[in-house]
Amino acid sequence: MLEAKNLTKKYGSYTALNKLNLTIQEGEIFALLGQNGAGKTTTINLFLGFLEPTEGSATINGVSVAEYPQEIKKYLAYIPETVMIYPNLTGIENLQYFSSLAGFDYSKKELADLLSRAGLQSQAFEQRLSGYSKGMRQKVGIAIAIAKKAKVLLLDEPTSGLDPKASNEFSEILKKLAAQGTAILMATHDIFRAKEVATRIGIMKEGNLQSVINAGDISANELEALYLKTV
Amino acid sequence: MELKFIRIIAKQEWNSIFRSKIPLALYTVLLIVSLLAAFTGWQYVGKFNQQQAAAREEVHEHWMKQPERHPHRVAHYGYLVFREKSPLSFFDFGLDSYVGNSVFLEAHRQNTVNMSEAGFSNGMLRFGELSMAMVLQVLVPLFIIFIGFHTVSGLKQNGVLKILLCQKASYLEILLGKTIGLTAVTWVLFLPLQLIGLLVGTALLSDTVNSESFIRVGLIVLLYGLYFLIVTILVVAVSAMSRSAKTSLMVLVLLWILLFIVVPKSAQTLGNSIFEAPDKIAFEHAIEMDVSKEGDSHNPDDPHFSQLKSSTLKKYGVDSIQALPVNYGALVMQEGENISSRIFNNHYDKLIGIYKSQNSVSSYLSFTDPYLAIRNISMSLSGTDFDTFTEFQKQTEKYRFEKTKNLNEIHLTQIKYKNDGNQKVSAKNWQQQKEFSFQSLSLTDNLRNGMINLAALLIWVLAGFMVLNFISSKRKYQL
Numbered sequence: 043m044l045e046a047k048n049l050t051k052k053y054g055s056y057t058a059l060n061k062l063n064l065t066i067q068e069g070e071i072f073a074l075l076g077q078n079g080a081g082k083t084t085t086i087n088l089f090l091g092f093l094e095p096t097e098g099s100a101t102i103n104g105v106s107v108a109e110y111p112q113e114i115k116k117y118l119a120y121i122p123e124t125v126m127i128y129p130n131l132t133g134i135e136n137l138q139y140f141s142s143l144a145g146f147d148y149s150k151k152e153l154a155d156l157l158s159r160a161g162l163q164s165q166a167f168e169q170r171l172s173g174y175s176k177g178m179r180q181k182v183g184i185a186i187a188i189a190k191k192a193k194v195l196l197l198d199e200p201t202s203g204l205d206p207k208a209s210n211e212f213s214e215i216l217k218k219l220a221a222q223g224t225a226i227l228m229a230t231h232d233i234f235r236a237k238e239v240a241t242r243i244g245i246m247k248e249g250n251l252q253s254v255i256n257a258g259d260i261s262a263n264e265l266e267a268l269y270l271k272t273v
Numbered sequence: 274m275e276l277k278f279i280r281i282i283a284k285q286e287w288n289s290i291f292r293s294k295i296p297l298a299l300y301t302v303l304l305i306v307s308l309l310a311a312f313t314g315w316q317y318v319g320k321f322n323q324q325q326a327a328a329r330e331e332v333h334e335h336w337m338k339q340p341e342r343h344p345h346r347v348a349h350y351g352y353l354v355f356r357e358k359s360p361l362s363f364f365d366f367g368l369d370s371y372v373g374n375s376v377f378l379e380a381h382r383q384n385t386v387n388m389s390e391a392g393f394s395n396g397m398l399r400f401g402e403l404s405m406a407m408v409l410q411v412l413v414p415l416f417i418i419f420i421g422f423h424t425v426s427g428l429k430q431n432g433v434l435k436i437l438l439c440q441k442a443s444y445l446e447i448l449l450g451k452t453i454g455l456t457a458v459t460w461v462l463f464l465p466l467q468l469i470g471l472l473v474g475t476a477l478l479s480d481t482v483n484s485e486s487f488i489r490v491g492l493i494v495l496l497y498g499l500y501f502l503i504v505t506i507l508v509v510a511v512s513a514m515s516r517s518a519k520t521s522l523m524v525l526v527l528l529w530i531l532l533f534i535v536v537p538k539s540a541q542t543l544g545n546s547i548f549e550a551p552d553k554i555a556f557e558h559a560i561e562m563d564v565s566k567e568g569d570s571h572n573p574d575d576p577h578f579s580q581l582k583s584s585t586l587k588k589y590g591v592d593s594i595q596a597l598p599v600n601y602g603a604l605v606m607q608e609g610e611n612i613s614s615r616i617f618n619n620h621y622d623k624l625i626g627i628y629k630s631q632n633s634v635s636s637y638l639s640f641t642d643p644y645l646a647i648r649n650i651s652m653s654l655s656g657t658d659f660d661t662f663t664e665f666q667k668q669t670e671k672y673r674f675e676k677t678k679n680l681n682e683i684h685l686t687q688i689k690y691k692n693d694g695n696q697k698v699s700a701k702n703w704q705q706q707k708e709f710s711f712q713s714l715s716l717t718d719n720l721r722n723g724m725i726n727l728a729a730l731l732i733w734v735l736a737g738f739m740v741l742n743f744i745s746s747k748r749k750y751q752l
Contacts, residue, residue, distance in 0.1 A: 112443060115438075122432030122436070128285070140436065140437070143441060190440065
């Protein structure tokens, strides 16, 4: 579903991402761990088509991101660290706006259902986002991804700043989406969340993917030790 | 390109502005200032024209009440003519406050236009007046900056632009939607107000409202609509090129200072330094020099007038001026008038040519500054521009020349050469003369004069959309 072949991004003499080779299958959650500047966000931006690779290629569902940036949009959704969407609009209105821009015209009932599937409480649907907590806004972000029936979900530090309960709820939703066949690439600092939610975990350092581990083959403590040793 | 997405984004932009309190608070302030400017402008122009009409009547009455007189004395009695303010001058004061509105016409002399507001003020006019046009030209762009500076940069800053770009709409569709949404807000908030203000003001200030009045009003509103679109495109473009809302605000405020203060002031200074105009003393001295070179009617040995004398004697087949069937003194005066008027007109045309060249710098710079374009064309359509003023001067000189010529004609035919100074003619002779009435430039003339500025506005619109297209094609402006 998601594939990087020798994917490289350089800024002059600085290499932000160096020859990344990675494949993420349908239903898989791949967590990218690494310090700031390790190349996690660069990887996500390359898959989103916001950066042009210096070398190599990124493909989604077999379509080159660099060559067909508009085409790949129909497959993917993106959730940033904080979903700071329109504060003057309600949850329903925000979802309606983004889904209509994805080409979907949902009824109000369908929009409410999508927000429910993303884990948002029904009493929040008609509230303006200015009154939402960070966790609630992330759920609207998830709802936007569900609404456009994205096959690929790219997340950049999605649980950063969430309280443990909200973070846990978020993980559960990701697992559900993966179970429905969505390929998920998640950049995170949160080792324990990565271990808890991901199928596979990659550790990055200075633009290089140093190691890839099956989450089931390692304990949280071992992962932490490996991470600290790597970075 | 999908129009549906552009419409959705534009609608969202519209909703988000109307749901926020700050734009509405800003609009309320501008609305009050606009209404105040329109009302004071309308009141001032109405009062001014009333006072002027009363003065015109008084001058005419004095002229008509002159008793039997020698026609040359009548020519020196003089006549004051006035330029009524155009009905649309309440909207755009233009140069009206700095150029005069009346001129004293008399024989042998081309007096300058006097009685400007600036000449009768404490000098504070130098810092500008509050007119409706000024609000729309200068303050509305600030309003657009404040409601639109974060329109794209704000989305970039909080990551929403990435979410938007992951939907089906392209970056160009997003930028166009934002531009249309913001423009629609500005149009709805300001153009109906402007249209109603112009129509009501014109109807109240004008004796005759004709189709040209409506076309002028329509054109002004249309061109201001284009101007707001240009400013909005600039705001959206800067916002799209900035990484944060703070950066876009700073850049736009700097741009506002550049486009609304630095470039307009520099344009005038540049024009004055490239095309140097003589001062008033030098201008009048040059005319005097040329007149004395051509012929001095008061010098009996002047070759030009000696030639006139001999050719006149030959024409009538007599050997002395006393034997002429016409008054030779009047003939000499008319010849002197012909010479001075021709020389004045030549010098004046040259001077106006220099002033026009100075103004052309501002017109050509409107390709770099849309404010200059709308300022110039707005003045022109409102009848408060430099061309209207020079037209007034030309018409007054023509009128002065014709009036003096008529009086010289009376002198020539009705006053005997002998004992010339002691004769009088009936007052009916000058009572029948036509009154001066300034004919403003036609709409076609205004549009012809403002062609460069019109072209600049249209090029700005086209270039603006091309810039938005360019920005949308660059990945670096998406992050």
